[in-house]
Amino acid sequence: MRCPYCGNDETQVKDSRPTEDSNAIRRRRICIGCGGRFTTFERVQLRDLTVVKKSGRKVPFDREKLSRSVTTALRKRQVDPEVAERMISGVVRQLESLGDVEVTSEQIGEYVMDGLKELDDVAFVRFASVYKNFSSADDFQSFLTDLVEAETAAERDPEGEA
Template sequence: MRCPYCGCDDTQVKDSRPTEDNTAIRRRRVCTGCGGRFTTFERVQLRELSVVKRTGRRVPFDRDKLMRSVQVSLRKRPVDIEKVERMVSGIVRQLESTGDAEVQAEHIGTLVMEGLKGLDEIAYIRFASVYKNFREAKDFSDMLNEMSSDQDEDDPGQDED
């Protein structure tokens, strides 16, 4: 593993342990060249996935890009990083288990929206505003009304005494 600080190829693993959800191995490493310490994660990858964009362009699936987009939505929100990691790992497992080598970008967006809705409603709305390309304030209002009606359907007896 190459050191991110000095680029040296000689690093040593000092500690290895599974992540809380057992989907990866966390390794603490130290560079023998500069002494820098860093952490790496090793994950199982069942197959190479390609994402088919709305334009028809195909790009390799990037778990880190998915994680970054989720983290942008969750910025300054009180959500445990382990829950975010489990959500992203769950999405990746769902995508890999379909058996298809190609996945539509819209499908990934839908899975992220479902996951965020359960984690944090503000992050859900933030992600939706980009994913659904909100153009005006009314789009936010419509989304909030939709969420409110979904909650009413989930709890039909909330108005009863």
């Protein structure tokens, strides 16, 4: 594993343990060259996914890109990083369980929005503003109005009956 600080290829594992959800192994590492300490995660990957963008272009699925997007939405929010990591793992599992190696960027965005809605309302709106390409304050207002109306309807009819 390459050191993120100095780029040295020689690192040692100091501690390994499963994550809370037991879907990954968390490894604490130390660089032989500079002494820097960092954490890596080892996960099972069921299949190589390909993302079909809105333009039709196809790119390999990048879990780190997904993680960066969620981390950006959660910046300065009081959400435990381990909880966020579990949400990301859940999104990846949902994508892998679709049974197809190609997933659309829209599917990914919807799964992430569903996960963030459960974690933090502000992060949910932040992510939605990028995902839905808000261009003005009116876009935020319309989105928030729709969100409040949906929540109010769900409170009135928790079973989802008409």
